[in-house]
Amino acid sequence: MKVNLEQVNKTFPKGKNDSLHVLQDIDLKIEAGEFVSLLGPSGCGKSTILNLIAGLDHPTSGDVYVNGQKVKGPGTDRVVVFQQGGLFPWMNVLDNVTYGLLLKNMSKKEAQEKAMEGLRMVHLGNFTKSFPHELSGGMKQRVAIARSLVMDPDVLLMDEPFAALDEQTRIILHQELQEIWEKTGKTILFITHNIREALTLSERVLLMSTRPGAIKNSFTVQASRPRDPSDSVLVQLEKRVMSELEEEMEKVLKEEFGDGYRLKTSAVRDRNREHMGDHI
Numbered sequence: 213m214k215v216n217l218e219q220v221n222k223t224f225p226k227g228k229n230d231s232l233h234v235l236q237d238i239d240l241k242i243e244a245g246e247f248v249s250l251l252g253p254s255g256c257g258k259s260t261i262l263n264l265i266a267g268l269d270h271p272t273s274g275d276v277y278v279n280g281q282k283v284k285g286p287g288t289d290r291v292v293v294f295q296q297g298g299l300f301p302w303m304n305v306l307d308n309v310t311y312g313l314l315l316k317n318m319s320k321k322e323a324q325e326k327a328m329e330g331l332r333m334v335h336l337g338n339f340t341k342s343f344p345h346e347l348s349g350g351m352k353q354r355v356a357i358a359r360s361l362v363m364d365p366d367v368l369l370m371d372e373p374f375a376a377l378d379e380q381t382r383i384i385l386h387q388e389l390q391e392i393w394e395k396t397g398k399t400i401l402f403i404t405h406n407i408r409e410a411l412t413l414s415e416r417v418l419l420m421s422t423r424p425g426a427i428k429n430s431f432t433v434q435a436s437r438p439r440d441p442s443d444s445v446l447v448q449l450e451k452r453v454m455s456e457l458e459e460e461m462e463k464v465l466k467e468e469f470g471d472g473y474r475l476k477t478s479a480v481r482d483r484n485r486e487h488m489g490d491h492i
């Protein structure tokens with residue numbers, strides 16, 4: 213077992229005397245080499261789970277294990293790729309990717325060779341001297357992915373890494389990430405709001421219920437790769453996931469707008485398609 217959460221609860225303090233129960237009794241297992249997506253309505257605690265695995269925060273109760281070891285803080289066995297790649301603007305692409313390796317006391321020559329390998333994997337071998345401001349959003353995220361991969365983490369944690377990108381770029385990055393996953397066999401936990409994105413990329417999609425977040429259902433995606441969104445397996449699965457996600461979204465909206473609120477059932481579907489460049 214690569215990642216294991218056992219009965220994890222997380223509560224944040226809210227104001228002086230109140231608290232917010234964000235995660236409830238989360239049991240989550242990810243096998244070595246698995247690509248798992250975490251899908252759920254806004255605020256259900258997806259990023260909180262990722263932060264707990266990354267060791268950026270601690271559970272209120274329950275335990276988080278990576279490689280059988282209890283997570284006590286951040287470690288080089290786990291790397292996070294965020295929505296904004298967080299590149300150093302004053303460093304060129306090669307230096308950005310080399311940076312973490314030099315911190316591991318690798319020689320400059322070896323670090324640069326490894327960085328070049330990572331950059332070639334994301335097809336940016338010709339952009340080593342460019343600075344982040346000279347790159348498109350998609351290229352910046354590819355540098356961020358290369359920077360994470362060269363650290364050779366056991367687990368790659370991706371928190372909506374493509375959410376800020378345009379549709380075409382996102383589709384290209386989906387292809388690249390699938391290739392990277394197949395080539396490296398990394399264990400990946402990928403957070404997204406987007407059903408199609410989750411189904412295109414993952415072997416397993418975990419659907420979370422609204423706050424306090426719990427794992428509501430797990431869907432195994434058995435479509436062949438490279439994935440084609442029109443594959444009948446994916447289309448059928450998308451419908452099932454969508455109807456369950458709609459239930460959760462309706463709960464969130466009722467909380468926000470009052471009990472009389474009814475979600476138009478097409479709204480989630482249209483939003484997902486719009487996100488994925490499918491303007492039907």
Ligand SMILES: Nc1ncnc2c1ncn2[C@@H]1O[C@H](COP(=O)(O)OP(=O)(O)OP(=O)(O)O)[C@@H](O)[C@H]1O
Nearest residue numbers: 224225232234252253254255256257258259260261
């Ligand atoms: N450090 C914190 N202190 C207080 N509340 C927090 C903290 N971090 C997250 N929360 C709250 O916990 C809830 C879950 O947040 P989280 O970011 O994990 O949700 P999410 O499912 O990733 O949401 P989204 O999809 O909108 O990014 C939210 O209501 C958020 O406001």
